[in-house]
Amino acid sequence: MKTVTNEISKACSVIPGKMALPNQYFAGRVGSRFIISLRDSKKILGVKCPKCKTVYVPPMECCQKDMTKIDENWVELGDTGVLVNYTVVNYRDAHLPRKTPYILGMIQMDGAEATLVHLVEGVDPQNVKIGMRVKVVFAGKTTNTILDIDHFEPIEE
Amino acid sequence: MSQKKNRNVGIAGIGMTEISSHKENQNQPEMINEAVRAALADAGIALRDIDCVIHGNMELFEMVHQPDMWHVIGTGALEKPSFRITTGGTTGMTLIAAADNLVASGMYDIVMAIGFNKLQEAGSTTGGITNMADALWYRHLQTGALTSTSANVTIEEIGEERARRAAMKYRIMMDKHACLNERAHRRLGLEYDQIENLMKNSPPLIGELRLIHMCSQSDGACAMILASEEKAKKISKKPVWIRDHIAIHREETASNAYFPILSENSHRVAARKLFARNGITNPIEYFDVFEMYDPSAWWGIEWLRDFLLLDGDQVIKMVEDGEFDLDGKLPVNPSGGVTASNPISATAMLKPAEVALQMRGDAGRHQLKREVKHGLASGFGGVMWTELMILEKDLDWQGDNNG
Numbered sequence A: 001m002k003t004v005t006n007e008i009s010k011a012c013s014v015i016p017g018k019m020a021l022p023n024q025y026f027a028g029r030v031g032s033r034f035i036i037s038l039r040d041s042k043k044i045l046g047v048k049c050p051k052c053k054t055v056y057v058p059p060m061e062c063c064q065k066d067m068t069k070i071d072e073n074w075v076e077l078g079d080t081g082v083l084v085n086y087t088v089v090n091y092r093d094a095h096l097p098r099k100t101p102y103i104l105g106m107i108q109m110d111g112a113e114a115t116l117v118h119l120v121e122g123v124d125p126q127n128v129k130i131g132m133r134v135k136v137v138f139a140g141k142t143t144n145t146i147l148d149i150d151h152f153e154p155i156e157e
Numbered sequence B: 001m002s003q004k005k006n007r008n009v010g011i012a013g014i015g016m017t018e019i020s021s022h023k024e025n026q027n028q029p030e031m032i033n034e035a036v037r038a039a040l041a042d043a044g045i046a047l048r049d050i051d052c053v054i055h056g057n058m059e060l061f062e063m064v065h066q067p068d069m070w071h072v073i074g075t076g077a078l079e080k081p082s083f084r085i086t087t088g089g090t091t092g093m094t095l096i097a098a099a100d101n102l103v104a105s106g107m108y109d110i111v112m113a114i115g116f117n118k119l120q121e122a123g124s125t126t127g128g129i130t131n132m133a134d135a136l137w138y139r140h141l142q143t144g145a146l147t148s149t150s151a152n153v154t155i156e157e158i159g160e161e162r163a164r165r166a167a168m169k170y171r172i173m174m175d176k177h178a179c180l181n182e183r184a185h186r187r188l189g190l191e192y193d194q195i196e197n198l199m200k201n202s203p204p205l206i207g208e209l210r211l212i213h214m215c216s217q218s219d220g221a222c223a224m225i226l227a228s229e230e231k232a233k234k235i236s237k238k239p240v241w242i243r244d245h246i247a248i249h250r251e252e253t254a255s256n257a258y259f260p261i262l263s264e265n266s267h268r269v270a271a272r273k274l275f276a277r278n279g280i281t282n283p284i285e286y287f288d289v290f291e292m293y294d295p296s297a298w299w300g301i302e303w304l305r306d307f308l309l310l311d312g313d314q315v316i317k318m319v320e321d322g323e324f325d326l327d328g329k330l331p332v333n334p335s336g337g338v339t340a341s342n343p344i345s346a347t348a349m350l351k352p353a354e355v356a357l358q359m360r361g362d363a364g365r366h367q368l369k370r371e372v373k374h375g376l377a378s379g380f381g382g383v384m385w386t387e388l389m390i391l392e393k394d395l396d397w398q399g400d401n402n403g
Helices: A028-041 B028-043 B088-104 B125-131 B149-158 B160-180 B192-201 B229-235 B266-277 B297-307 B314-320 B344-360
Strands: A044-048 A074-077 A080-089 A102-109 A116-120 A133-138 A149-154 B009-016 B052-056 B082-084 B110-118 B204-206 B219-228 B240-249 B289-291 B374-381 B385-392
Touching: A028 A044, A028 B028, A080 A116, B009 B028, B009 B088, B009 B229, B009 B344, B028 B110, B028 B219, B052 B088, B088 B110, B088 B219, B088 B240, B088 B344, B088 B374, B088 B385, B110 B344, B149 B160, B149 B297, B160 B192, B160 B297, B160 B314, B219 B229, B219 B344, B240 B266, B240 B344, B266 B297, B266 B374, B266 B385, B289 B344, B297 B314, B297 B374, B344 B374, B344 B385
Parallel strands: A116 A149, B052 B082, B052 B110, B289 B374
Antiparallel strands: A044 A074, A080 A102, A080 A133, A102 A116, A133 A149, B009 B219, B009 B240, B110 B219, B240 B385, B374 B385
């Protein structure tokens, strides 16, 4: 944190602060089933709207279009998909998950409509292309979060 | 001076989740969705009939930012006008006040207001409140929302023994009401013969404030649908009318209790102004029920005096005489109040919701035996601000005796 040292600030106190607040997040039935399946069986689950047939991964309780309840209609997906968009993260900050530069991708899993945001590795940021086929690389250690998928990497074809 | 409205506004739908200490089975939008579905079912309308959705919770408590956006999947605000309101403890009632204003103004015909908190996810609400307090004056000194000021003031006025008894009697009365409310969070089954024991043995928190006096931390959501008179009559068999509401803001610290620079607290100012502009001279006679935001039993007994414009020990006497019981002169918190259930930003919405259910005769086991025609509901936020609302069963207040 920079300290301001002009004439006015000499007479004005600046109090540094840092918040440390413990908290927890209840994933709910739907989110928990996804994470438990990912963690214990390395299987990626989605939910399919029985009305409009949209497949959501990550899964959700209701269809976004009209709030139809879809949380009972689970489908199992493979571990492959298509990179439908991406961006390269260049700035550095303590909260980022990887050393920059790294690729943040939007992946449409095969069989799903909704897209999943995740890291893409194993390809140079200069060579990454929309439309690339990618597959899941599972994490060695579980964190009970979406980072149980460590990253996606290109499929050699 | 009465509040002029373009048109009347009615409560056409009410939905709430059960209030409990934790809800692992639902994430935040899923819990909200349960209340939304219940409100729509209660009104007998569909999401497409809602013109605008307003959403609120305490800032920081769920540690998720901009919940009005993340929660669209639960609120149903997809492609609708929607915004978030966060005014601390008063959030729930500010939402209803805002919905009333939005409909009364003619901006929208049907507005859905949603208040929620999942305090078990917050982990440390006291930490949150303290961390967000002014860094120079209060952050290092504040004790969250816990205070003994009310207790100290009451004790100074009427003596230790009588004050402690009255506060504990009030607390047990609230629990008795809560025990009849199947949605209430804490239903302890307290009896009046436990007064002495609890006065001595309930764990002390701050000064005279003991654990038993203090409100719970709860998870829950409430959704209410407000509609113009024309639409409310069409939608609902039993619309309940929002007659008037007032918000009074103060920055009042503990010192004001002892060195009153301002002679009245925000509750008394709100009550005085609201009753005056509605021609209500005797609130105890006029109202059939009062749902009060009572974060602790000590605040409960002190604030009743302010809201009902009483003086001296009149309010203590009424507590002692059971005048605020379900069959008393003015039933207070048939829901069991905030000491029983406190999903904070749903809490202040549960107050008008409970009054409306009482008016409709739909309250359940804690339904009052008397006919409920005129109701009062309050919301509170620290450092001392007030929302106060008058609700009516019938659209007949615009007659002679009301200004």
